[in-house]
Amino acid sequence: MIFAILKVIVHEEFNPMKPINHDIAVLVLVRNIIFGAEIQPVCLPSPDENFPSGSLCVALGWGRIEESGPTSNSLQQVTLPIVDHDVCMRAMETLGPSATFRTAVCAGFPEGGKDACQGDSGGPFLCPRSHGSWVLVGVTSWGMGCARSWSNNMMLPLDKKGSPGIFTDVKKMLKWLYAKLDQAESSILSPTASCSPKNQILTGTTGTLKLPKYPTRYYLNNEECAWTIYVPEGKHILLTFRHFDLEFDNFCDLDYLAVYTEKGSLIGKFCGSDRPRPLLITNNKVKLKFISDFKIYRTGFSLFYEAVEPQTYPDSECGSVAVISGEGEIQTMNHPEKYRNNANCKWIIICPSSFRIKITFQVFEVEPSIGCVFDYVLIYTDLVGINVAGRFCGFYIPDPIESTSNVMQIVFSSDSQTGCKAAPILPMFINQSITIAEEAIPNSWPWHVSIKYVRKHICSGVIVSETFVLTSASCIVQTGQFRDLLLVVAGLHDLERSEDAQIGSVKEIHVHPNFVLLTMENDIALIELKEEFQFNDYVQPVCFPLSDIIVEPSSICVVSGWDLNGEGETSTKLQQQEVPIETDGVCESYYGTISESMVCAGVAKGQDTCLVSI
Template sequence: MDYMDRGLRYTPTTGKDWENSVQFLPASDNKKLEKKKGPGKVGAVIGVVVLAAVIALMTGLLVWHFHFRKNVRVKRMYSGSMRITNQVFEDAYENSNSSEFQELARQVTTQLKTIYSKSPQLSKYYVDSTVQAFSEGSVIVYYLSEFSIPAGQEAAVDNAMSSMNKLSRTLPRPGDSLVIQDVVSSVLDSRMLSTSFSRYLRHSVHTKPNYIDQIQSPGFPNSPYPPNTFIQWQLRAEPGYIIKLYFDTMNLEKNCKNDFIRIYDSLVAIESRVMEELCGYFSPSEPLTFVSSGNVMLVTMATNDQKNYPGFRAQVSQIKRGSRETTCGGLLTGERGLLSSPSFPNFYPPSMSCQWSIEVPAGKVVKLTFLKFLLSEPGQENSRDCRKDYVEVDGKKLCGEKPDGTMTETSSTNKMSVKFFSDTSYVDRGFNAVFEAIDMADPCPNQFQCKSQSCIKSELRCDGWDDCGDLSDEQNCQCKPESIKCNNGMCKPKFWKCDGVDDCGDGTDEIGCGGCKSGELTCKNNKCVSEKKHCDGIDDCGDGSDELNCARNTEIQCNELTYRCKNNKCISKVNPECDGTDDCGDGSDEQDCNCGRSMFTRSRIVGGQDAEVGEFPWQVSLHVKSFGHVCGASIISPTWLVTAAHCVQDDGRTRFSEPGTWEVYLGLHIQRKIDSHVVKRNLKRVIPHPNYNHYTYDNDIALMELDSPVTYSEYIRPVCLPAPQHDFPSSSTVWITGWGATREGGSAATVLQKAQVRIINHSVCNDLMSGQITSRMLCAGVLTGGVDACQGDSGGPLSSPSGNRMFLAGVVSWGDGCARRNKPGIYTTVTQFRGWIKEKTGV
């Protein structure tokens, strides 16, 4: 019985009492009020028939409920493993067709039946068992058991199965019986029993030392994986070795409910041994490398009937047990040192337990700072008791996901104990940490000590940013003149004023903003009207803004705020472009929507500023020939780029306005590293905006035409161009990217950098920048403190997320390119130039 070949089977009036004392008024015609005669014989017969039908129906329902429903059975499969301690593994046990395999499998199924017979909950529902595989460890057997359970009794059987290990120990021990230990069992994931599967494939791979095997989805890389298919790969290593699995490509449908890969620290799909579930598209810069705890591993893949993708390819090798990737712990001494979970930054193995003893010179104490800390499991993201994987520092358990460098532990003596534990299911990337010897009397020399015991630069105190991660550096502050003084004693950057977000926490930064009273709607022209007038069909604001974003996407009078369809119909919906809904009726709002999407699954690594490979595939690097990177740009079509006009202004030495001056690199991630997916192009034309003002940077936008079209790939894609009416409101978060300097006066970044920023209120920014902000500029400030955000690059994109797409909100123009803390960045507003772009490029 192969469980993959067996799909699920299914066995297929209130009354009202009237008051008794009803008073009748006298009438002139008493005959009209005489009581009518009864319904007659025909009516009586009909009444009896209806009553009998109702009684029969009720009786039938009751009989079904109490008799037949209890016979509705649910097929339930349990997968498990057990260790046979009085047997020695033979090579023939790898072959399920060998007589040795079949004989031992027969003994196992007989013993399983005996074990189930000891439980009343299990014996009466048990159907059959099959042995799926054997592996070393005396002999470990992997099995599946089928039960036919009355509907509603599933939980009771689950509980009984959880006692399998206890049941096995109560068996008598005849001389020829199998001696069993370490019984593990759990209900099989129902997705693996889907009745929709039309193909079942099984592969076995036995790796050898110093050799790399390869597994991949069917058809990879030339065709998509097949639909409605279940595949499993049983991976084995030699005794004394463990499995290493490295995915160099992972491209599945994003929804794991449809297509998914599951990896098990086992040879059968035991839920308590699942290491990870994968779907979506992962960047090659985010390695997917897994290590088993023993010499076996199972990879499963399931697909449905829709949206099949290229699939995956992975390398399978083996590592000798006891090597550096499989061990951790030990004695660490000295003034400073490093420690990390096994295999870091790859996923650590399951079933690990390590202990470090750290000792620094006498008179000092140990300070441990976690540079990365990623120990999170599904369903345990906010767990405080750390019942799954954890790090324990001097008896204090730590788990979850923490921002880089914000978690610090300090000992009370010159010694510290650090333990790492991972259970049998779900692994993560783990941690790396640095320990150092510090003077307890002065733990942060010339720095500020946070409540978390971490140290930050003294100048970061009371600057409006939560550098400590616990706000301790922003409490009891004397605010600087360039900051907002909140009523609660905190300080906040002035460019957060009047953006509709309560940054202070007490509303101080949103006071005196000229907003409307409660119950009133603020129009785009700052007029106040009653909220009741929203979507009433009347232009109460005078600019039509009170008739936007109505519940029903109605056709309204066209104005500068409304979206105009190709059929010249204007609709009330704000930003309808490429949202998956045909709002116009002619599909024009959903045209040209092959844009603004990153193919790769977003990294969950916290606090990093390096972008992932392919995360911003519209980012372009503009090089001056024989010099290198100078400016950024954005792809808007196979032949056109958008950049800043000031990037193409001639100076005394270089003709930046000439196409021949430039080389264009598309798909680039690391400067001077030209991978196979990087495309180099020359330019055919450079078109700066005719009204660009090099004194004020007004109209700072330019277009570049490539000398030949580029083919899109997962690394090269266009960003979506917004409609002229597209709204990028204050306080919305956007992304800035580039290879600019990462610190003041520093050299340019090698790896593409990213920073999340927030759009700043236009009038507030204009005040901060002494009236230099025109209607064709927008401002943005960095969202998070505590990190040096990239300065970005002139001409690069300001990318605004909308649904699952990114729109080009702005072009990096002047100020501090990536809007570093307390210094807003100024960007060219793309919506103001949408007509000009269309005129010149046709895009």
């Protein structure tokens, strides 16, 4: 796409005679850029974001591919390390006093060989964040030659000397850049409140921090605010968010509230409209910083702080995120009694920057499952939650874990199931086939039940609790009006033998209100029983998936039932079969359109059908 330029805004302090400083400009286009898969805006750095010397970053451009050489017809990229500021300054001083700078970042190799070149000026110099996004750290500005060595400049004549690549430091230009980019339209909803003074001290045993303050509704763009909260010596701080509404992005790099320890270590960054959980700071001092960029503004936040007594076991009830500075001990809620379902606990442990953290487990009893997908302890060595040090469940005490930095994050999660766990009798597969069903190990699928009408097996279901069974609506909708003739039988392997069986009569049938028999849309129903199942090795509830679990196409799953042989054949013994998840496209080629409430699994049989459709 080609755009005409409406206006050029050059930095007011740029001097063409000394082009290294304030070498930046904004081009205002005559029409808006339409973003899509091939055109996206770049991420700007946060005011408190740093990329240390040695960080590998990338310069892009269509400039010369070598000094005095031809320009490129295709976009080129070169990876360069950031050079320490003092090292760069010493190299630049060999070129003369006019070559020093205040608003640039340097990158390159002392021996040369790789560099941006003529024609690349104005292009991006990008560094990757830890979570993978790229941020505009610099704008290509200047260099002595292209890819020359600059390690021995003192020994060379001026026309042979080199320099690191010089890029305008975008972070140092942010205030100017935001002012030029701010596109907020004036209206009665425009924000008018800023945080003043910029660094506020809040003391006492309780208090409230609001941004913006009443009666203003919105915070300003281009803000940078800071607060320090002190409570009496010997107390800890509990931060409770009463309102939270900031611009959202996945990693909170635009507008955000950052929380730091007394020593300046980052505890967390928060954005969006979901209120963060309370933060329990095991110290009497905490620092907060609010940043907003030039684009979207919202209604801000309100938090209540209070001094609380130190706890022996921080966050044992999982009501808050516990931030622990120094040594300590943590535990799940109710320990040594059983923990609760639906737990979502988090501890952040921070030590001085020169130290590392070691975690030693003393007691460990967490519901076991393959892959630890239901209840688990998850340990990260970062705050973002990318670098996983371990994921644990079961009854074996994990080995001690040491961090790679001064930060460690511990997450404990339990699902919603009462007694949901791995089958006491493990399933086995003899055939190892995705086309042939085989007899299951007896009672290895203890949640699978037979639904009988007039004591004859008509379809299957799964136990979800002591009094509820999940099945398909198509299975039950036609016989549901005769529920007194229905029975649910659990603990079965052989339909003709019932030594371990438990039989339940039907109290109520709950069919999905949007079930459509013609299309099988929302084909699901719950059967409510009059009597409770008694869970044992043969009768167990099934586990539900977590909301963030995605089953990818080609994943191998298992179906079980008494009628997997197809063509109306029914076995008296429970059968099992491994089946691959199919893509929606493959499924639709056999069945036509499927909806978002469906998943397809199985393998093609001939050219006209799939073995299993779920």
